[in-house]
Amino acid sequence: MTRHLLIGLTALLLAACAPSATPEPDAPPPAPEITLPDAREGVVTDRFARLALQCVHREYPNKISHVMNSAADASTPRELHPAFYGCFDWHSSVHGHWLLARILNTDPDTPYRDAIITALGHSFTPENIEGEIAYFRVEGRTSFERPYGTAWLLQLMTELRESDLPEARTWASTLEPLEALIEAETSSWLTKLAYPIRLGTHNQTAFAFGLMLDWSRANNAGAFNAQLTRKVLEFHSNDVNCPLGYEPSGEDFLSPCLMEADLMRRVMQADQYATWLKAFLPQIPTNGAADWLLPGVVLDPTDGKLVHLDGVNLSRAWALQGIASALPEGDARIPSLLAAAELHKETGIAAVSDTHYSGSHWLASFATYLETRRGISPQ
Numbered sequence: 001m002t003r004h005l006l007i008g009l010t011a012l013l014l015a016a017c018a019p020s021a022t023p024e025p026d027a028p029p030p031a032p033e034i035t036l037p038d039a040r041e042g043v044v045t046d047r048f049a050r051l052a053l054q055c056v057h058r059e060y061p062n063k064i065s066h067v068m069n070s071a072a073d074a075s076t077p078r079e080l081h082p083a084f085y086g087c088f089d090w091h092s093s094v095h096g097h098w099l100l101a102r103i104l105n106t107d108p109d110t111p112y113r114d115a116i117i118t119a120l121g122h123s124f125t126p127e128n129i130e131g132e133i134a135y136f137r138v139e140g141r142t143s144f145e146r147p148y149g150t151a152w153l154l155q156l157m158t159e160l161r162e163s164d165l166p167e168a169r170t171w172a173s174t175l176e177p178l179e180a181l182i183e184a185e186t187s188s189w190l191t192k193l194a195y196p197i198r199l200g201t202h203n204q205t206a207f208a209f210g211l212m213l214d215w216s217r218a219n220n221a222g223a224f225n226a227q228l229t230r231k232v233l234e235f236h237s238n239d240v241n242c243p244l245g246y247e248p249s250g251e252d253f254l255s256p257c258l259m260e261a262d263l264m265r266r267v268m269q270a271d272q273y274a275t276w277l278k279a280f281l282p283q284i285p286t287n288g289a290a291d292w293l294l295p296g297v298v299l300d301p302t303d304g305k306l307v308h309l310d311g312v313n314l315s316r317a318w319a320l321q322g323i324a325s326a327l328p329e330g331d332a333r334i335p336s337l338l339a340a341a342e343l344h345k346e347t348g349i350a351a352v353s354d355t356h357y358s359g360s361h362w363l364a365s366f367a368t369y370l371e372t373r374r375g376i377s378p379q
Contacts, residue, residue: 028082028131031057031122037111044349045371048364049103049112051354052096055087055361056119063089067140080135083128088361091149091202095365097123098152101159101168106372117167124171133178142185147197147208150182154215155374161219183224186212190227196235198260200252200312205235206259207315210375213266229267236264240279248296253311253366257281258319262375265326273326277333286332290339293320295347304358313348314366317341318375325376345370 036053039046062077062085077085084093100116110116136144157179160172197205209232216225242257261281265273277284285292293316296309320341324334348370352363369375 051364052099082131092362095152098156148202151208151211158218210263253308262319262322288335290343293340307359310351317344318370
């Protein structure tokens with residue numbers, strides 16, 4: 001009898017200690033099942049919308065950038081980031097959501113309208129955004145996703161505010177506290193940033209600063225705009241002879257030289273910019289040729305680092321377009337800039353597919369930014 005009682009008590013204790021299959025109380029509910037319609041023939045952005053819809057709520061595989069202060073900080077991606085847990089990493093999730101908002105703004109006839117509204121509505125709840133803010137406020141996470149992911153979050157806010165969709169106004173209001181936190185943290189960081197970060201990957205400042213300047217102007221953030229403009233001019237006004245011939249590096253998805261040139265058009269008048277560009281990139285030809293800058297080559301698209309070069313082709317294309325757009329009419333460099341842009345665009349767009357998640361979880365956002373001319377068009 002006693003032995004049976006002990007066995008029973010032991011079983012009860014083991015059952016109590018066993019991990020529960022029930023999600024944590026704070027974990028967001030699972031994403032709704034969404035049936036996607038077929039893409040329209042010849043509409044390339046339909047392909048991009050499908051890729052984003054297939055990943056914004058796909059939790060795994062996942063690469064988290066996570067500072068842990070104790071064992072209690074060990075959690076799943078969805079528990080850590082209740083809004084932005086999909087698309088392999090936080091920043092790709094953010095710009096995946098941006099892509100969906102961008103499609104709504106630029107393609108009123110998209111067959112994915114209902115699916116996009118459902119997906120964004122699932123992500124942008126007050127509870128989810130409170131969870132995102134809570135993550136940023138933990139000790140040791142001040143630099144989380146700075147500046148790349150945070151710049152994309154600001155770009156997302158611009159897209160939501162430019163939308164005519166009633167739901168978008170609600171989503172923007174929900175996200176405003178996270179936006180304010182990022183603005184304040186970035187402003188503080190700028191006072192301490194002694195040098196630009198001239199990489200071809202996430203930490204590069206030139207690309208992020210361009211997105212942030214666009215956000216500040218679209219959202220009337222005058223003080224932030226003035227602070228960032230001063231910093232950009234301090235860092236880059238006297239730059240000359242950028243070594244474009246040494247690019248790309250083997251894992252680049254952003255060109256340090258071209259992103260800086262694309263940034264500087266945002267803080268200079270056309271004549272001043274034309275003169276600065278001549279000293280900064282003297283190798284831009286005036287014969288209209290495209291082959292002065294050749295696209296990057298990806299030998300293994302299944303490698304998550306090597307596939308970055310598909311992204312560098314897309315980002316080079318929009319940077320070249322942006323540079324050309326800022327030069328005075330008739331500038332002899334414009335034809336060569338646009339010819340190289342078209343060559344890179346054709347190569348980059350062709351690489352965007354669902355074949356390998358190493359590229360499909362993020363390249364569609366770059367392709368959408370390029371295809372819809374987000375960095376150039378006012379809307």
